[in-house]
Amino acid sequence: MPEKRVIGAQSRKIGGGQAAPAPAAPEPEAAPRRGRGRLIVVLAAVLAVVATGAFVLLRPSEPAAPVEPEPGDTVAIEPRNINLADGHYLRLGFAIELVAEVEEVATAQATDIAIALFTGRTVTEVNDPERREELKSELSERLVEAYEGEVLAVYFTDFVTQ
Known part of the structure; x- marks a missing residue:
């Protein structure tokens, strides 16, 4: 008698009791x-x-x-006779107002400075009158510069020409 063969499910292997693992699907390309x-x-x-925050925080403030x-105090300068042109003279007295400190x-x-x-x-x-104000402003500027900001203003206290 010929041998009988039993054909079972294809997922089962002959001779083993475990199912064959399913073949892995090919991985798609990354x-x-x-x-x-x-x-x-x-x-x-x-x-x-x-960067914007750094610019805003680190920029120099206005x-x-x-x-x-x-x-502050006002210091009176003694009147002096100053030689003008053509044999005339100016008797000039002034006061300088200092800053409070x-x-x-x-x-x-x-x-x-005034004589010069x-x-x-x-x-x-x-x-x-206009030129006198210009000269007073120029004297004030020169004194502020010479005294390095200690002088605030200049006032004429004596101004006589002859």
Whole structure:
């Protein structure tokens, strides 16, 4: 008698009682990663925010409005005769107003600056009200510069020409 063969399910192997593992499906090709593109965009945005914050915080602030110094003591300068042109002279006395922090200054330099400014000018020039104000402003500027900000203003106390 011929042998009988039993044909069973194809998933079963002959001679073993375990099912054969299902063949693994071939892996699809790796798709390009989208995560790197997003990461670059996020990093660029974070960098832009940090740069803007640093610019705003570290930029030089607008200069504050200069603080006006408070007026202090006034120092009178003794009147002096100053030679003008054509044999005339000017008797000039003035006072300098100091800033509040300064109590006193040496007046010799102020007298010297005034003499240098007015010497040799004509009587007509120093008697003209507009020109007198210009000379007073120039004297004030020179004194502020010479005394390095200790002088606030200049006032004529004696102004006589002959």
